[in-house]
Amino acid sequence: xxxxxxxxxxxxxxxxxxxxxxxxxxxxxxxxxxxxxxLQINPHFIFNSLNSVSALTALDPGRAKSMIIxxxxxxxxxxxxxxxxFVSLNDEIENVRKYIEIESIRFGSRINYNEFFEPFSSDFxxxxxxxxxxxxxxIKHGVENTSETVNxxxxxxxxxxxxxxxxxxxxxxxxxxxxxDGVGLKNVKERLKLHYNNVNLVKISEYNNLFxxxxxxxxxx
Amino acid sequence: MKVIKCIIAxxxxxxxxxxxKLILMYEGFEVIAVAQNGFEAVKLxxxxxxxxxxxxxxxxxxxxxxxxxxxxxxxxxxxxxxxDNFAIKAFEQNAFDYLLKPVSDExxxxxxxxxRLKLSEPAHNKNSSGTLLNKSEPITRIxxxxxxxxxxxxxxxxxxxxxxxxxxxxxxxxxxxxxxGKISYYSENLNGKEFxxxxxxxxxxxxxxxxxxxxxxxxxRIKLSTGEFLPVSRSLYKELKEFLxx
Numbered sequence: 125x126x127x128x129x130x131x132x133x134x135x136x137x138x139x140x141x142x143x144x145x146x147x148x149x150x151x152x153x154x155x156x157x158x159x160x161x162x163l164q165i166n167p168h169f170i171f172n173s174l175n176s177v178s179a180l181t182a183l184d185p186g187r188a189k190s191m192i193i194x195x196x197x198x199x200x201x202x203x204x205x206x207x208x209x210f211v212s213l214n215d216e217i218e219n220v221r222k223y224i225e226i227e228s229i230r231f232g233s234r235i236n237y238n239e240f241f242e243p244f245s246s247d248f249x250x251x252x253x254x255x256x257x258x259x260x261x262x263i264k265h266g267v268e269n270t271s272e273t274v275n276x277x278x279x280x281x282x283x284x285x286x287x288x289x290x291x292x293x294x295x296x297x298x299x300x301x302x303x304x305d306g307v308g309l310k311n312v313k314e315r316l317k318l319h320y321n322n323v324n325l326v327k328i329s330e331y332n333n334l335f336x337x338x339x340x341x342x343x344x345x
Numbered sequence: 346m347k348v349i350k351c352i353i354a355x356x357x358x359x360x361x362x363x364x365x366k367l368i369l370m371y372e373g374f375e376v377i378a379v380a381q382n383g384f385e386a387v388k389l390x391x392x393x394x395x396x397x398x399x400x401x402x403x404x405x406x407x408x409x410x411x412x413x414x415x416x417x418x419x420x421x422x423x424x425x426x427x428x429d430n431f432a433i434k435a436f437e438q439n440a441f442d443y444l445l446k447p448v449s450d451e452x453x454x455x456x457x458x459x460x461r462l463k464l465s466e467p468a469h470n471k472n473s474s475g476t477l478l479n480k481s482e483p484i485t486r487i488x489x490x491x492x493x494x495x496x497x498x499x500x501x502x503x504x505x506x507x508x509x510x511x512x513x514x515x516x517x518x519x520x521x522x523x524x525x526g527k528i529s530y531y532s533e534n535l536n537g538k539e540f541x542x543x544x545x546x547x548x549x550x551x552x553x554x555x556x557x558x559x560x561x562x563x564x565x566r567i568k569l570s571t572g573e574f575l576p577v578s579r580s581l582y583k584e585l586k587e588f589l590x591x
Contacts, residue, residue: 168427168428171427171428171446175360175427175446175447177447178363178447179362179447180359182363182366183366230357230359231357268403268405269405270406271356271382271406296405
């Protein structure tokens with residue numbers, strides 16, 4: 125009897141451990157998935173930026189220096205913020221501005237970037253590098269495909285329990301925006317799904333040569 | 346020394362600015378124009394007839410390879426790009442040289458020496474047409490000139506290609522366009538799953554074939570969904586039948 129009871133106890137202990145480890149495993153799996161999805165810096169971006177720096181050292185050394193500092197800041201944020209699950213929306217916006225500044229050195233007046241923000245709490249948190257990929261798409265599919273000026277509009281609407289972020293750009297008719305199946309956008313979708321356990325946080329619409337991606341980001345409890 | 350006239354085509358101001366600065370450090374070079382996209386490049390090169398063209402590959406509207414296809418005047422072409430995966434294709438296009446960005450001063454100096462040597466030769470033989478073999482991926486679109494406009498035809502819209510000496514006709518739903526080139530280029534570069542050569546002068550898009558019929562003794566022709574008929578040569582008839590699973 126003593127033996128039996130011992131076996132039973134150890135059975136329950138094993139079972140409890142097993143249950144716990146399964147929950148942990150799922151948690152770890154989610155973390156691993158998130159890590160693998162966390163946006164690495166696009167190699168094209170690095171090369172293009174290095175080209176800009178190289179050209180600037182010959183054409184405008186002063187601007188070459190500011191470009192290097194911008195790049196360093198941008199890379200630092202991408203590497204450090206990427207380690208956190210969440211960053212403040214303000215930091216994320218700051219990083220988007222750096223990114224735009226770097227790309228504006230490359231494309232000049234072909235980028236017309238505008239912000240339309242409703243006031244929001246400085247505590248509001250978002251997953252790191254969740255907005256930048258959308259801006260990168262505007263550059264890749266909008267700006268790179270036309271010699272005309274592309275308007276990139278970044279809007280924030282505050283609904284207290286959630287924030288609506290919208291990124292839109294115009295594009296030239298015959299280039300067609302092919303972002304729907306793009307890696308960047310797919311990655312953003314996957315990450316939001318894993319972070320908030322909700323699959324309906326990304327909305328894509330296209331009309332009148334305007335490409336719009338909307339993210340609904342819930343306030344954290 | 347005769348001045349070598351250059352045009353630089355690059356959509357990024359820093360890209361063209363750097364090449365301009367580098368080339369002007371050497372005596373005997375003049376930059377006569379800077380094009381900011383593919384269309385401008387075609388127009389400027391055909392009009393101003395430079396001896397040397399620095400051509401960025403990734404540009405809006407028309408990429409560097411497409412620009413090359415549309416040139417009536419073909420200068421020595423130096424491709425400039427940040428992407429080394431274009432290198433093979435660039436050489437297949439008979440590029441004079443290929444610069445990978447960022448360009449070092451030493452590398453640029455080598456190019457200048459090479460170009461001086463080449464352009465000082467009395468007569469340089471080169472292919473008059475830019476369209477040369479490209480054994481990489483099948484082409485997906487074809488650029489043609491229609492009066493003063495440039496049209497891009499997605500190959501899916503192409504019904505057939507017809508040979509006419511040094512020219513080819515491209516028949517699409519929208520009309521028939523003429524372009525310099527050989528039919529062999531298209532038989533090698535159109536996707537073999539979508540197009541088939543049925544005659545020494547015709548390559549046809551399978552999508553548009555609606556019938557195959559005998560119209561004289563031993564002579565076959567295909568019917569297209571447009572109502573047109575195209576001859577099938579005896580030697581290619583068997584191949585076509587197999588292709589259509591007959």
